Amino acid sequence: MENQTNVRGIIKKNLANDKGRFVENLMPRVFLVAASISILTTIGIVLTLILDAYKFFSQVPLREIFSTKLAPLSANPSFGILPIINGTIITSFIAMCVAIPVGLTAAIYLSEFASDKVRRIVKPIMEVLAGIPTIVYGFFAYSFVTPLLLLLIPNLEAKNALSPGIVMGIMIIPLVASLSEDAMNSVPNALREGALALGATKLEVALKVIVPAGFSGILASFILGISRAIGETMIVAIASGSSKNFTFDITQSMQTMTAYIVEFTSGDAGSGTLGYYSLYAVGLLLFSFTLFMNLIAQYILKRFREEY
Structure with missing residues (x-):
């Protein structure tokens, strides 16, 4: 009381x-x-x-916007966006060809095969890649990776799409690996133990049980990685060049949407000009791309998530 x-x-x-x-x-x-x-x-x-x-x-007709001629600073300017869309897609595709297999295999190793001691050492080292400034990656691509690729591809240009694509993939590896590992760690141990009890090997458990069970989270990590690659700026601005040609040759210079914005914001476009407003059009397109990829990732997580 x-x-x-x-x-x-x-x-x-x-x-x-x-x-x-x-x-x-x-x-x-x-x-x-x-x-x-x-x-x-x-x-x-x-x-x-x-x-x-x-x-x-x-002010710009749609037939010109969706053309392959991009010459915003010429006497008769043209604002076709297909060259920079093409450059963005190609470099992002190359990046994901590197990030997906390496990131997924690293996630499988960390989740299913590595001991606690090894995981505590390897994972922080791998995640250091995510903390390196992208401008450092850009100089690394231009001054190290491109000369190395020249030994294998003699006709490779000094500025090309292949080198920054590979380095972007290296940069995205921690993102894919970390999210994929989280998805696999969320799978109950009962599934692992049940598969092992039925005679499956550890590799079979990882590839045939754990990966399919965590597939929604793994796929979402891939899509978020693509979104990260699409929005990358400094690597492609330094190592990919500013060629506005519409081409599928990855040994040649290409310009991405982000590199186009960097080029124009350096002072080439006067305020209030058509070229100046083209920056916002490209920015809106880039925003739409990344927003669309993020919405897809969220949909996949909700639609295909397994509840245990």
Whole structure:
């Protein structure tokens, strides 16, 4: 009874405290403002892109936009976006050809074969790749990988799509490996033990039980990796060059959407010009690409997730 009296007294004292009530009423509003900052920032970015991109699309006909001629600084400028879309897709495809097999096999090893001691050593070392600035990757691609590839491909240009694509794949490996490992670790041990009890080898358990069971998370990691590759800037800006030719030859220089934005924001496009507004059109297209990939990843996680 004495404890109940003390508690009641504390409650009455808190209710009578005007300062305490003010803080209680204020804090939910502070939390709401903090939570709204990211939403308002996203809305501001989208509105900026749409409003300024509209000024571009209202002046350039669609047949020119979806053409293969991109010459924004010539005497008769042309704004065909297919060359930079093509460059973005090709470099991203090369990156995922590196990141998916290496990242997935690394995830299988860390999840199913590595001991705790090895995992504690290998995983942090692998994740260091994610912390390296992308401009360092760009110089690495240009000054090391490209000369190395020249020994194998003599007709490779100094600026090309192959070198930055490979280095982007190396950069994305930690993302694919980490998310894929998390997906495989979420599979219950009962499935592993049941498969081993039926006579399956450890490799068969990993490839035929664990990977299919965590497939939704693994596939989502691939899509997020593609989204990361599409949005990469400095690697392709340094090592891929600024050629605006529509080509599928990965030994030649190509320009991606992000590299196009970097080139123009360096001062070539005067404010208020058509070339200036083309930056927002390309930015809106890039935003749409990455948003679409993220939505696909979320759909896959919800649609194909296994509940255990």
